[in-house]
Amino acid sequence: MTKKIAILTSGGDAPGMNAVIRGVTRYALAKQWQVYGIVRGYEGLLHQEMIPLGRRDVGEIIHRGGTMLRTARCAAFYQEEKRREAAAFLQNQGIEALVVIGGDGSMRGAQGLSAYGIVTMVIPGTIDNDMAGTQYTIGFDTAVNTVLSSVNKIRDTAFSHERVAVIEVMGRSAGFIALEAGMAAGAEVVLVPEYAVNLEDVCTQLSRSHEQKKMSSIVIVAEGASTGNEVAAYIKAHTSLETNLTVLGYVQRGGSPSAYDAVMAGRFAQCAVDSLAAHKKNCVIGLWEQQVVATPYEEAQAFRYPLDHNLYTLVHILGR
Numbered sequence: 001m002t003k004k005i006a007i008l009t010s011g012g013d014a015p016g017m018n019a020v021i022r023g024v025t026r027y028a029l030a031k032q033w034q035v036y037g038i039v040r041g042y043e044g045l046l047h048q049e050m051i052p053l054g055r056r057d058v059g060e061i062i063h064r065g066g067t068m069l070r071t072a073r074c075a076a077f078y079q080e081e082k083r084r085e086a087a088a089f090l091q092n093q094g095i096e097a098l099v100v101i102g103g104d105g106s107m108r109g110a111q112g113l114s115a116y117g118i119v120t121m122v123i124p125g126t127i128d129n130d131m132a133g134t135q136y137t138i139g140f141d142t143a144v145n146t147v148l149s150s151v152n153k154i155r156d157t158a159f160s161h162e163r164v165a166v167i168e169v170m171g172r173s174a175g176f177i178a179l180e181a182g183m184a185a186g187a188e189v190v191l192v193p194e195y196a197v198n199l200e201d202v203c204t205q206l207s208r209s210h211e212q213k214k215m216s217s218i219v220i221v222a223e224g225a226s227t228g229n230e231v232a233a234y235i236k237a238h239t240s241l242e243t244n245l246t247v248l249g250y251v252q253r254g255g256s257p258s259a260y261d262a263v264m265a266g267r268f269a270q271c272a273v274d275s276l277a278a279h280k281k282n283c284v285i286g287l288w289e290q291q292v293v294a295t296p297y298e299e300a301q302a303f304r305y306p307l308d309h310n311l312y313t314l315v316h317i318l319g320r
């Protein structure tokens with residue numbers, strides 16, 4: 001029997017989402033399945049916005065940032081009644097499985113939908129790298145490299161003018177982007193939501209380094225730890241160091257996926273479709289100890305990849 005599946009993207013867009021859409025579509029078509037795209041995430045699902053996807057429909061997108069299917073944050077989907085309606089729509093359309101590309105919130109949405117008998121598979125797509133069941137989410141590598149190249153540019157000015165550059169990066173509840181980019185950029189200070197922020201200590205470290213002839217410094221702040229504004233204002237008020245602020249914002253979410261993201265997109269897509277073919281259901285696809293695996297949502301909760309404490313310590317030792 002032909003399988004009929006649908007794909008949607010949900011939550012914040014991430015580079016590589018298009019490569020996943022292409023991967024799922026073409027790998028499923030190769031199995032003679034029918035593939036549909038749902039536009040605008042769960043919002044579009046509730047509005048029954050569905051389009052057929054053929055091989056050519058997903059051409060020329062592998063290198064494009066954003067998502068051709070558009071994405072949304074959908075408040076209504078938190079309501080049980082709405083998820084029931086969405087499930088009924090998919091069942092009426094003969095959709096046998098829904099592949100959701102998104103972050104941790106989108107996974108909770110998929111889990112909610114599966115309670116109404118819809119088979120779901122989640123492929124991690126978020127720049128934050130903050131999902132249970134995987135050590136990697138599509139978009140993270142690209143975002144880190146975007147932050148790195150921006151910090152390197154800001155460093156030129158910080159060095160030339162002998163300033164402290166405070167740079168706010170994304171990460172509402174996770175410091176992976178801040179830590180990885182901070183390490184790669186040789187930042188002096190990295191502030192993340194996972195560890196307590198002590199601005200007094202930050203000022204002591206920056207002043208001491210300045211006394212030891214370090215004339216410029218980079219401070220990376222994950223938005224979930226504090227705001228760049230607050231950190232820059234505190235440093236200005238409590239040291240004699242000239243300090244300025246850059247909030248990187250949405251540049252971090254855009255752009256072509258890195259080679260790593262585009263390759264992982266294909267591998268995650270393959271695992272999602274193969275898992276459905278093997279009659280698995282309600283799993284998050286993930287990278288765990290170098291293997292691409294499908295883990296049931298409940299089980300995945302026990303596999304939450306923590307921020308690397310050693311890296312957090314190391315970045316501060318090397319930044320002195």
Ligand SMILES: Nc1ncnc2c1ncn2[C@@H]1O[C@H](COP(=O)(O)OP(=O)(O)O)[C@@H](O)[C@H]1O
Nearest residue numbers: 011012073074077078102103104105106108109
């Ligand atoms: N607990 C939940 N129950 C149902 N739907 C949810 C839940 N959490 C999130 N969602 C749905 O997933 C969408 C995306 O979640 P969000 O956290 O914004 O992004 P991400 O998936 O990238 O983490 C939300 O707007 C909502 O529609």
Ligand SMILES: O=P(O)(O)OC[C@H]1O[C@](O)(COP(=O)(O)O)[C@@H](O)[C@@H]1O
Nearest residue numbers: 011012103126127128170171172253
């Ligand atoms: O401005 P927006 O689109 O509401 O979202 C900002 C948030 O989206 C992200 O880029 C990605 O978060 P999600 O994975 O939860 O979508 C966060 O780092 C950031 O806090």
Ligand SMILES: [Mg+2]
Nearest residue numbers: 103104105126
């Ligand atoms: Mg999220």
